[in-house]
Amino acid sequence: MAEAVTERVSRYILDGTDQDLRRLLSIAELSAEMARTPFRMLGVQHGWNVIECGCGPIGGLAAMAEMVGPSGRVVGVDFNQAAVQRARAVASALELGNVEVVAGDLHELDPAALGGPFDLAYTRCFLMHQADAVGTLRHIADLLRPGGWLVAQEPLPSPTPRSHPHLDALTGYWELIYELLHRAGVPAGAVEDLPRSAREAGFEVAAISGSVRIGDPELVFEIHTGTLTAARERGTQLGIAAERIDDLGREIQAAKGSGYEWATSPFFLDLALRKPTVA
Numbered sequence: 001m002a003e004a005v006t007e008r009v010s011r012y013i014l015d016g017t018d019q020d021l022r023r024l025l026s027i028a029e030l031s032a033e034m035a036r037t038p039f040r041m042l043g044v045q046h047g048w049n050v051i052e053c054g055c056g057p058i059g060g061l062a063a064m065a066e067m068v069g070p071s072g073r074v075v076g077v078d079f080n081q082a083a084v085q086r087a088r089a090v091a092s093a094l095e096l097g098n099v100e101v102v103a104g105d106l107h108e109l110d111p112a113a114l115g116g117p118f119d120l121a122y123t124r125c126f127l128m129h130q131a132d133a134v135g136t137l138r139h140i141a142d143l144l145r146p147g148g149w150l151v152a153q154e155p156l157p158s159p160t161p162r163s164h165p166h167l168d169a170l171t172g173y174w175e176l177i178y179e180l181l182h183r184a185g186v187p188a189g190a191v192e193d194l195p196r197s198a199r200e201a202g203f204e205v206a207a208i209s210g211s212v213r214i215g216d217p218e219l220v221f222e223i224h225t226g227t228l229t230a231a232r233e234r235g236t237q238l239g240i241a242a243e244r245i246d247d248l249g250r251e252i253q254a255a256k257g258s259g260y261e262w263a264t265s266p267f268f269l270d271l272a273l274r275k276p277t278v279a
Helices: 002-015 019-042 061-068 081-093 133-143 168-183 194-200 217-237 242-255
Strands: 049-053 073-078 099-103 118-124 144-155 204-211 262-264 268-274
Touching (some): 019 204, 081 099, 194 268
Parallel strands (some): 049 118, 073 099, 118 144
């Protein structure tokens, strides 16, 4: 199953007719190894029941489908209906029969209705948006069986994304994203404090590490400009000047094809958290 899913992703990136879906799959494949590494470390097996919280239009669904195999089950949850529809299109295009995607607010959904309890939950770029990380982590814990795992991969505000040669706009863009989060009510230090928040929510912190992806600058710059585009409406609602957002996007977009050797993702804080076997 693992090899087959990877081959389907690669084939669609090369031959698929849907340009936006190809872009999303390219982004997901760039990040897939970030997810596979902790999954392997925890011993994720075929047959596991797993969930991604805040899966967006694809997230780690394909990587999770690889790991749990056809006998396993993958559930993606996102509150954005458009993202859910796109994630369903991804699963259909890749023939991922073990994946289902649910629209709804994680804080309000019944774990039993989702098919829990789960062996593993996964977040990437999800907890960074939560104003009450402890409360959200408690909801995730409710989804898990005793002894179940949460893998959280959340980007830190610093260091910012990098490139060679240096591109100032990457720093400006990432600082803008975190400014937007703070204006939206996310407290300063929310990602940095996730180990403490996890313990307060009842998790055991099994491992703390970090990761960063270095990739083809054209693809990485495309990811960053896409993030800015996605944040534009919310940013302007929160008082960030549209011109500032657009100018940064143009600078990063203009860097494509301009002789850059490499570019990076943000730096991620990676946590392996376990729900205690005994309350």
